[in-house]
Amino acid sequence: MKRTMTSTGSDPEAMDSSTPTTAIEFSGVRKSFGKNPVLQGLDLSVSKGEVFALLGPNGAGKTTSINILTTLIRPDSGSVLVSGIDVAIDPNEAKRRFAVTGQSAAVDEYLSTRENLILLARLSGLSPRESKVRATQLAERLSLTSFIDTRVAALSGGMRRRLDLALSLVVQVDVLILDEPTTGLDTRSRRELWDEVKELAQGGTTVFLTTQYLEEADALADRIGLLDRGRLAGLGTPAELKAKVGQGMVAVHDDRGTTISQVPTTGTVRDISSVLATVEPEFAEASVSLRHPSLDDVFLSLTAPTTSVEQPQTGE
C-alpha cells in the first residue's frame, strides 16, 4: 500500500528543526583570559555553503573563536551553534558536523601520506578496504598522489598543509574550519591551497577560515568579518567592504616612492581635484597615483588607529 509522505522540503516547520540554513552562529560570545578581554560580544552567522573569513591581526582572538567553536574551550558567556547544535550543550553531536585543520594537526612524521590518511580513516570507523580507497581519493583530490608514499617528515610546507586539509576531509562533514591555513607558506603554495579550498567550497562545504592576510580573505571569502578587539569591526562581501572606503585612493608620494598622504576618493574629476587642492604647496612637485581600494584600506578605515595591523606578506 502506498503511503502519503509529507515532503520535508515544503514543510517550513520541518525545515526549521531539521535543516537550519545557518551553518555557524556566534551570539554574544565573550571570553577573557585573566584580565585580558579577548572576545567582547562576538556575533556572527555563516550560511550553509558560504566561505567566511574571520580576518584580524595577530592576537585579535581568531584562534580563541575557533577553540570555542570546536569545543576546546568554553566561552564566559554567549553561545555558538554549528548546524543548529549548541557546542556547549551537545559537544559530541556538534563535533560530528565539523572538521578542523589547525596549525598543529596530529600527523605522524614517520608515516607516509597514505599511511596517515589510512590511519585516520580507520580511527574514524572506516573498514580497511574503505580506508585505502578514501586515502587514494583524498591524495588525488589534493594533488598529493606523487608523494603518497613519502614520509611526512620529507614533505614541503605546502604539501604538509595539503595533507592537513586531506586529513580533515577523511570524514565528510558540513563545516570545514581552517585556522590560518596558509600562514608561513610561500606565495605559490598559498595559491595552490586557495585553489583547493575554492574547489571544496564549490562542492558545497561551508568553510570558516581565519586569516591575517587581507589578500587571502579577498581571494576566498564570500563574506569577511573584521575582528578587532574582540568584536566585529566590519562585515560584508569583499566588494562591500571595499565600497566603504570609496572607489579608490589618491596617493601622493615623494621621489623615493614614500607615501606622503593617501586619501579616499569617489574617483570623479571633481573629487580628485578637491583632494589634490588640499596638498601642501611644498609637495607641489610630488607624484600622484590613483589606486583601487585594498582590504588594507578597509581595515585601516574601520578599525581604530591604535590597532597594529600586520601587513600581508604578498611579496614573498
Ligand SMILES: Nc1ncnc2c1ncn2[C@@H]1O[C@H](COP(=O)(O)OP(=O)(O)O)[C@@H](O)[C@H]1O
Ligand atoms: N590559553 C590562554 N591563556 C591566556 N591568554 C590567552 C590564551 N589563549 C589566547 N590568549 C590571549 O588571547 C589573545 C588572543 O589570542 P588568539 O585567539 O590566539 O589570537 P589570534 O589567533 O587572532 O592571533 C592574545 O592576547 C593571547 O595572548
Ligand SMILES: [Mg+2]
Ligand atoms: Mg591564531
